[in-house]
Amino acid sequence: MNLDNIRIVLVNTNTPGNIGGVARAMKNMGLHRLYLVEPRQYPHEEATWRAASAGDVLDGAVVTETLDEAIADCQFVVGTSARGRRIPWPLLDPRKCAERIDGIADDQQVAILFGREDRGLKNEELQACNLHLNIPTSEDYSSLNLAMAVQVVCYELRMLLAADSVPATEDAEWDAPFTTREQMELFYEHLEQTLIDVEFLNPTAPRQLMARLRRLYSRVRLDEMELNILRGILTETQKRIGKR
Amino acid sequence: MNLDNIRIVLVNTNTPGNIGGVARAMKNMGLHRLYLVEPRQYPHEEATWRAASAGDVLDGAVVTETLDEAIADCQFVVGTSARGRRIPWPLLDPRKCAERIDGIADDQQVAILFGREDRGLKNEELQACNLHLNIPTSEDYSSLNLAMAVQVVCYELRMLLAADSVPATEDAEWDAPFTTREQMELFYEHLEQTLIDVEFLNPTAPRQLMARLRRLYSRVRLDEMELNILRGILTETQKRIGKR
Known part of the structure; x- marks a missing residue:
């Protein structure tokens, strides 16, 4: 998997701070390509502040007027979605979704779409996707903050890359041999x-x-x-x- | 695993907005018990705003003067940590850590500690832990926002609970039989x-x-x-x- 082949696409984001939070979450997990489809306010100082040391991701962000422009060259498109849409669509949790992307993002362009803070993606936007992604939540409160949702999805991509670099057991990095x-x-x-x-x-x-x-x-x-x-x-x- | 037996403990949080972000992340994933060890500013309107519909988690938060007070009755304590501490400690990623907690939080009290935004947990705080937790990141930018780190850890706990409720395959919720x-x-x-x-x-x-x-x-x-x-x-x- 090449993370440079994966873009995060934010559609009609309302709160500029969230754009900054997304940029930071992406860079923390090793992603860099951010697309903003018709953001309500951008650039914005709140975005810059929340991005912290991920200003380069914001600077490189591509702003487009339509979703089509943002994903025209993509071979695989994933849309985040609440469950229970009228027409069922292939639906996976972030882990399974990352595993699907893993095999594709070696040499193909992948987009992961995140919708509006209040209403998510519209049906016609979801229908442009090959796969829908749903983050499991408590039934009491299922609405994740936008940047949090991006964090979770990017974390799952990172976990696939990190499989070899993170200790698989508690002993892996011990500094002295265990006793016989x-x-x-x-x-x-x-x-x-x-x-x-x-x-x-x-x-x-x-x-x-x-x-x-x-x-x-x-x-x-x-x-x-x-x-x-x-x-x-x-x-x-x-x-x-x-x-x- | 009983999520009611798991508390999130924030030590010396500097930015009140982060406390609100943590409360929301917790409630989204079904956790409710928040402990605040000597927060710099709390309560604070920024915390309330960021918590969105998780005001109940903020209202129920326990504020203590010392870490010891916050974890005195816990049988298992996990501390989030950067890697490469001087004395190695059992260290796991969030997924493996959640699997460890899974077996313990049926009937024991578990605390997960998150340190200061800028400096994390001190060595003596980490040495109060049974296990250290490290979130894999890009080498370019390894400093996660506090609420993001809590989101990732709570997400991993949720994933264990959700294992049966999220479709395991793309076909699981299809509304018509596939053709022969x-x-x-x-x-x-x-x-x-x-x-x-x-x-x-x-x-x-x-x-x-x-x-x-x-x-x-x-x-x-x-x-x-x-x-x-x-x-x-x-x-x-x-x-x-x-x-x-």
């Missing part, structure tokens, strides 16, 4: 002896103390550096009480 | 005959015309209503030229 079973057993022996030395553990009535400590350190999964720290504490403790 | 092979063969026969009747197709030199038309209608996958429309057109065409 053998190291842990030596630690438990050392811990148990120290607890006996400090007379916290009575070897003739040990109860479940060591079992509980094993469960604790198993869950946390120590790395070697942490293990060295703990063993250092035990060794020093033993020295202090004259057992080593 | 047999219906399509009858259509192609009818089409071919009509093209011969109107002398568009020369049966002694047919070239690849029908193959191309078959490929077209195969790709689009007609439903029965559409097929009836097309066959109606063919029948009327034949009638008009006296072939039927």
Whole structure:
């Protein structure tokens, strides 16, 4: 997928601040091509302020008088839509939609359309689309802010690109090797002896103390550096009480 | 997962408008519990304006003086973080993070922390967390607006809840059955005959015309209503030229 082949098209945006918010959301996720179809007020200082460090996206925005001009050269057009339109259309959530675009935006031009803040896209605009996109929401309040909707869609595109660069597990970027079973057993022996030395553990009535400590350190999964720290504490403790 | 067990905690928010944007993003995705740790200006009309129809989330927000107060009763705490902190911490993207929370928020209290607009969370705040969360961004511009970051994280939680309610395929909500092979063969026969009747197709030199038309209608996958429309057109065409 080449994000440079994907344009975000805002149709008849009413609030200039939203245009700025969209520009920032796009740049944060690596998109740059913004089209504005007949915006009510643009350029506007509120747009510039909300764009923050995405002024270059605003500067490069293409303003057109009609939707047709904005998407004439596109091979694939997606329109954001509320659900329940009269004529059903292929409808996907942002994740599935991003997966569809992934295969197309290698070498084709893709447009993603976002409608007016209050009324969305008109039926005839939606009928220019190959696919409709719906962002899942709470039934209590389903109207997303325009820039938020763009953020979610661009985030899903980014997630596809980032699949390799974001850690897939919590351990991926750890800076020390995790301990082996053998190291842990030596630690438990050392811990148990120290607890006996400090007379916290009575070897003739040990109860479940060591079992509980094993469960604790198993869950946390120590790395070697942490293990060295703990063993250092035990060794020093033993020295202090004259057992080593 | 019970979204009522998940709170969004904003630490030292500088811009009141962002608090309103967060409230709206939360309610759109079905979250309601907002905590504000020492906000710079709150309440504020800009917050109210940006919240739009999520005023109830603002009204219910809990303002605290310290982070500890906001998360004291939580069993699981997630902190949003830039990458590359000095001491590595378990780090996940918003999707994996939502999957972790999913199993916990059935019956435990979960907090998701978002830091200051300019500097994020401090190291000691991050060290109060069980897990760190990082939103993938473009390297060119990695600083998301605060409300946008909350939107993305709440969206991922919503997606887990919505898994069953959003169509998994483009066809899921179609309103007419798709055509069978047999219906399509009858259509192609009818089409071919009509093209011969109107002398568009020369049966002694047919070239690849029908193959191309078959490929077209195969790709689009007609439903029965559409097929009836097309066959109606063919029948009327034949009638008009006296072939039927």
